[in-house]
């Protein structure tokens with residue numbers, strides 16, 4: 001008897017433990033999904049009864065009569081929800097709740113996602129489903145990890161009535177883990193702007209758009225970029241450019257990324273505080289020595305090189321401000337064809 005009780009206890013304990021582990025397998029790590037579709041104004045449909053518009057399927061109401069339901073004019077039709085550009089969602093489950101007319105409930109349909117409202121990806125396809133009970137709610141889990149702006153239920157067959165009616169539809173997702181939109185960073189350098197961005201889930205390629213005004217209008221400057229970087233070399237130093245990136249996948253084009261701006265700049269040499277002795281030997285044999293800031297010596301060299309190449313003015317003017325004494329200005333005019341050679345001796349000036 002004792003042994004029997006012990007065995008029984010063991011058996012009950014075992015069942016209890018198996019039950020516990022089963023329940024933890026079933027429910028552990030399930031994110032809390034919430035209905036993301038609660039704005040009836042974002043609903044539309046292939047057709048709708050004048051008193052039972054598409055919005056009725058997203059009004060969170062399903063009362064005793066089908067006034068709160070969407071009714072298609074016919075046995076088939078689609079019901080769509082638009083989350084809006086930049087507000088794409090990853091929907092992982094959807095639910096359909098029947099109205100009080102089970103015979104009008106859907107029998108065969110597909111659940112689809114899109115980012116351009118033209119190309120639709122079938123996320124779930126069901127046919128010959130049993131008739132809904134009155135006000136029955138059924139939840140369908142789908143293995144979707146992608147963001148879509150548009151979702152729709154595309155009903156190809158209802159149960160028997162001449163009209164198809166759906167009381168309520170939920171689009172369920174994990175609010176916390178919606179994938180953020182593309183994050184774009186623009187980095188300027190000399191005659192180029194480098195763009196880097198974070199990836200869009202399942203993107204096949206990216207398009208780059210550019211503007212010289214904040215918030216556009218943008219012009220597409222590159223398409224079908226496979227990677228996550230792009231270098232724009234068709235830029236002018238000193239001009240500020242504004243960029244956005246969009247992702248392309250089989251479901252269409254994503255919304256625009258954040259706008260990133262950059263102003264490419266040439267390599268700027270900081271003005272040198274150094275000075276130099278510029279010694280010019282003229283054709284006549286005369287030597288002229290000037291103690292000048294390095295910047296003015298550089299101007300002289302630029303003039304001389306230009307003149308040697310046949311451009312620029314015939315004469316270079318040296319401001320001898322270093323020793324003006326009683327004169328307002330003292331200037332030397334150096335004619336190119338009078339210069340035999342010159343020598344530059346730079347030195348660090350100590351303030």
Ligand SMILES: [Ca+2]
Pocket residue numbers: 035037038058059060169170
């Ligand atoms: Ca809702």
Ligand SMILES: [Ca+2]
Pocket residue numbers: 056057058059060061062068069070167168
């Ligand atoms: Ca409703």
